[in-house]
Amino acid sequence: MTTELTLIGYGIEGAWNVPLLRDAAEMSGASLLFAQGEPPSGGTAEADGSSPQIDELWGRFDRVVACEAIPASRSVYEYPAPRGQLGVIVGNELAGIPRQMLKKADQVVSIPMFGKGMSSVNVAVAAAIVLYALQRDLGRKRLRTSALTHRDVDVLVLSPPDPNELGSLFRSAWAFGWQRVFLADPQGTWFSRDRSTVLAGRAAARREVNPLVIAPHDQLDLREYARIVLCDGRRQGTPVSRFSLPGRDKTLLVYGDGAWPCSVSAPVEQVFVDHAAAEVPACFRHAGSILLSVISQLLRRGRHG
Ligand SMILES: C[S@@+](CC[C@H](N)C(=O)[O-])C[C@H]1O[C@@H](n2cnc3c(N)ncnc32)[C@H](O)[C@@H]1O
Known part of the structure; x- marks a missing residue:
């Protein structure tokens, strides 16, 4: 069984992020949908124009992963990609993913960050990295550590x-x-x-x-x-x-x-x-x-x- 990825932009506001999120999804062969509120202009929600709400969204996937750098997150590089239909949520540019969604997710994953004072990377960049790591299943393969810093x-x-x-x-x-x-x-x-x-x-x-x-x-x-x-x-x-x-x-x-x-x-x-x-x-x-x-x-x- 393979992993079928769908990128879910939740509460995305900036229209400029739409082509970037689309590229992030397409690069890794993932589908893309926007949830909650109006999709930013240039983004598509559903065929009927509606935008799925949380509960409806969850029913569509075997697992849902939320991407957010919080203390409880697991590094995406240590998270073996689950098989089946996997929803991958990224959040609003300012507010991130709402707390109740983080709680409801099967896993919260983060891209490890080391720079002082920087709490996040661009939302589409985060999506591109997480989808790449999941699609390549880097959490199962594990990367080889170097002696270099x-x-x-x-x-x-x-x-x-x-x-x-x-x-x-x-x-x-x-x-x-x-x-x-x-x-x-x-x-x-x-x-x-x-x-x-x-x-x-x-x-x-x-x-x-x-x-x-x-x-x-x-x-x-x-x-x-x-x-x-x-x-x-x-x-x-x-x-x-x-x-x-x-x-x-x-x-x-x-x-x-x-x-x-x-x-x-x-x-x-x-x-x-x-x-x-x-x-x-x-x-x-x-x-x-x-x-x-x-x-x-x-x-x-x-x-x-
Ligand atoms: C610009 S960030 C907003 C973060 C929010 N301002 C905060 O600091 O809590 C927008 C979205 O990008 C994703 N993101 C950014 N950096 C990430 C990281 N290091 N790990 C996982 N997701 C990340 C998350 O989905 C986040 O909701």
Whole structure:
């Protein structure tokens, strides 16, 4: 028996989240529905236009998992995916999932977060990571732990396409334990003089609670790295769900599909985010956040300091 996933957006308000949630669901071959209240514009509830309420919703699934980072949550990386019809709820951008729903859920799962002061990641990013982990059943397979810490694995982001996507990825980077990220930004997506670009990126990054250092790529000394791991959107190399970081080599993780800002001498190892629906292109924030979340799980003491 397989796991059939349905993503349920509960009380989602922001219309901009609809295509992002759709991408999160489609990537992992999950269905998508919106529950409670009006679905945000662009979202579909049911064929008759109604939006299912809690009790009705529960009757449709063998199990219901609620995604929320609360003390009682179980890490999604330690939760074997139940077989059958599985409903996966994500909640409102501000209020989260109501307490009575968390109580009613068969399991509350969280994506482990290590960044001080950051209580959540973007709702669609959370959905993409949880669905990926459940679809790949990472809770049953278990990831292999490395001897490396966050300090041994630097991150370089290449040519981000859009300030919202980039900001959201920076929110994830801090949440998943990095204190600094290098950026090659030829299109001025972050290092920009355009006010609306700057505001969009900072808002998506939650800059008011996110002290992640964003360093220009020319501060990077590539001679420091014995290993370079590249994730550039091509489905080539090692799938992230089977990736490991053996040894103690200082590592540079490069994410993004763009020209390298400098030449490299160390061997480059390719990885890819192996979401189930290979034909569905993953949003920049989704693939990058899955990559960082999974790698943070491999690292020893995945915490700041
Ligand atoms: C932006 S969060 C809202 C969180 C709420 N403001 C709070 O801090 O309690 C929106 C939704 O994303 C999902 N989410 C965000 N970060 C998560 C995490 N680390 N683990 C599980 N779900 C998460 C949850 O479903 C949450 O309801």
